[in-house]
Amino acid sequence: MGTLWERLVLEAPEFFNSYNLLFLAEAAARTLGMTAIGCSIGFVAGLALAVLRGSRAATLAPARWLAVLYVETFRRIPFLVILFVVLYAIQPLFPDASLTAIATVAICLLSTAYLSEIVRAGLESVPRQQLEAAEVLNFGPARALFQVVLPQSWRVILPPAVAFAVMFIKDTALASHMGVVELTFAGKIFVERGFSPVLGFGAILVLYFALSWPLSRLGAYLEKRLAPARHP
Amino acid sequence: MPQLDIRDLHAHYGREPVLQGVSLSAERGEVVGLIGPSGSGKSTLLRALVGLTQPSAGEVLVDDRRIDYRDRASQRWLRERLAIVFQQYNLFQNMTVLRNVTIAPLEIQKRSKAEVEALATTLLDKVGMGHKRDAYPDELSGGQQQRVAIARALALRPEILLLDEVTSALDPERVNEVLDTIRALTREGITMLIVSHEMAFVREVSTRVVMMDHGRVVETGPPAQIFDTPREDRTRQFVSRILRH
Numbered sequence: 001m002g003t004l005w006e007r008l009v010l011e012a013p014e015f016f017n018s019y020n021l022l023f024l025a026e027a028a029a030r031t032l033g034m035t036a037i038g039c040s041i042g043f044v045a046g047l048a049l050a051v052l053r054g055s056r057a058a059t060l061a062p063a064r065w066l067a068v069l070y071v072e073t074f075r076r077i078p079f080l081v082i083l084f085v086v087l088y089a090i091q092p093l094f095p096d097a098s099l100t101a102i103a104t105v106a107i108c109l110l111s112t113a114y115l116s117e118i119v120r121a122g123l124e125s126v127p128r129q130q131l132e133a134a135e136v137l138n139f140g141p142a143r144a145l146f147q148v149v150l151p152q153s154w155r156v157i158l159p160p161a162v163a164f165a166v167m168f169i170k171d172t173a174l175a176s177h178m179g180v181v182e183l184t185f186a187g188k189i190f191v192e193r194g195f196s197p198v199l200g201f202g203a204i205l206v207l208y209f210a211l212s213w214p215l216s217r218l219g220a221y222l223e224k225r226l227a228p229a230r231h232p
Numbered sequence: 233m234p235q236l237d238i239r240d241l242h243a244h245y246g247r248e249p250v251l252q253g254v255s256l257s258a259e260r261g262e263v264v265g266l267i268g269p270s271g272s273g274k275s276t277l278l279r280a281l282v283g284l285t286q287p288s289a290g291e292v293l294v295d296d297r298r299i300d301y302r303d304r305a306s307q308r309w310l311r312e313r314l315a316i317v318f319q320q321y322n323l324f325q326n327m328t329v330l331r332n333v334t335i336a337p338l339e340i341q342k343r344s345k346a347e348v349e350a351l352a353t354t355l356l357d358k359v360g361m362g363h364k365r366d367a368y369p370d371e372l373s374g375g376q377q378q379r380v381a382i383a384r385a386l387a388l389r390p391e392i393l394l395l396d397e398v399t400s401a402l403d404p405e406r407v408n409e410v411l412d413t414i415r416a417l418t419r420e421g422i423t424m425l426i427v428s429h430e431m432a433f434v435r436e437v438s439t440r441v442v443m444m445d446h447g448r449v450v451e452t453g454p455p456a457q458i459f460d461t462p463r464e465d466r467t468r469q470f471v472s473r474i475l476r477h
């Protein structure tokens with residue numbers, strides 16, 4: 001124990017130099033950025049899929065069927081497999097695409113599938129009669145969605161959607177397998193450069209916690225705040 | 233020329249026929265009371281009129297214009313003239329009372345803010361809900377929500393108003409508040425179709441009463457005829473049973 005402690009004290013000044021801190025910050029930003037962009041785009045695309053699946057027009061039947069196929073497929077493929085499929089599909093087409101961008105595309109694809117299910121459950125939680133009332137008042141479909149249905153769905157959508165994003169902060173670690181320098185990869189690099197794993201991965205651990213803890217708290221807050229009432 | 237003319241209207245829920253050739257009409261300013269046993273298709277008739285349930289045959293004319301329920305523009309035209317108050321109120325839960333009343337006149341009908349807010353204030357006062365204009369629906373009793381729903385429908389300035397059992401979810405004391413509101417409306421010349429189990433009320437406000445059963449019109453006549461000297465046995469049975477309650 002003494003030797004480990006001595007080693008940490010010895011390495012610490014070198015580890016926490018400005019270059020390494022910048023490197024860590026960049027890796028953390030990449031982890032957060034990929035998650036935030038992937039989940040945001042995934043939310044918008046998931047909303048579109050959920051609305052499509054809830055539509056009744058006969059002409060949209062083939063599109064509905066494709067949406068179901070998409071969601072059910074992507075929820076059953078391991079994220080790592082999606083990452084590599086996207087990598088090998090994109091690289092020949094766009095040789096200059098950065099690994100981070102490619103990983104973000106993979107995150108979008110997966111989060112679209114999951115978030116569309118979360119959004120769908122939210123939309124379905126609003127009684128049909130709310131939509132009928134909007135319809136007879138001559139609301140168009142978009143207005144009914146954004147002014148009546150969606151505002152009443154947030155309390156059902158937000159808690160699991162935030163939980164999903166929190167989980168994804170961790171899952172982006174898989175992108176290190178294809179060479180994206182996010183937090184986990186950064187930890188590996190430190191260890192390879194000879195730093196103690198306690199120091200290297202300890203710093204990573206703290207950063208993962210710092211990224212996801214506020215988001216988890218936000219999720220818990222929203223859950224509490226939105227649970228009882230149906231209005232803001 | 234009747235303002236509302238329903239001709240041989242049919243509707244199905246799945247394979248089950250619910251309306252089997254309903255014909256009835258209402259002149260401008262007329263108040264038609266719609267009575268009949270539970271499941272006879274009264275609500276379905278109102279839903280079909282506003283286009284929430286697609287009719288499978290027959291036609292509906294408003295101001296002599298035939299409504300094409302498959303056509304968006306035709307439906308929109310219809311819904312600019314006709315408002316419905318649902319049995320379950322269906323106020324928007326995410327909006328205040330005032331917003332519920334003003335949203336469609338402001339944002340759909342594009343009427344001026346000053347005019348709409350003045351009218352909404354008048355209407356909410358008239359139904360005794362002026363003091364609750366900033367409350368949300370889930371903070372109101374059933375009777376209060378019902379009265380707001382009536383104000384919301386009237387704020388549209390409809391020419392025809394459909395009311396579905398607007399008192400059935402209310403406790404007896406509240407029933408009178410809502411009935412008073414409707415009674416006042418009948419003096420304003422709006423054409424109304426009123427579905428109700430309150431026979432005394434139907435008799436009082438209707439210019440004509442329509443008795444329905446099994447998706448068909450059994451008998452139509454002035455209130456005195458339907459309630460005192462019905463021509464059909466089915467009407468006599470129904471009226472005598474319900475009046476004895």
Ligand SMILES: Nc1ncnc2c1ncn2[C@@H]1O[C@H](COP(=O)(O)OP(=O)(O)OP(=O)(O)O)[C@@H](O)[C@H]1O
Nearest residue numbers: 245246250268269270271272273274275276277397
């Ligand atoms: N959404 C639905 N799906 C299937 N069948 C329905 C649906 N709504 C109503 N029905 C059926 O249609 C028939 C007519 O119902 P409707 O609600 O129009 O009757 P009603 O005269 O309004 O009755 P009540 O006085 O009880 O309100 C009933 O047999 C009912 O079971």
Ligand SMILES: [Mg+2]
Nearest residue numbers: 274275276397
């Ligand atoms: Mg009914």
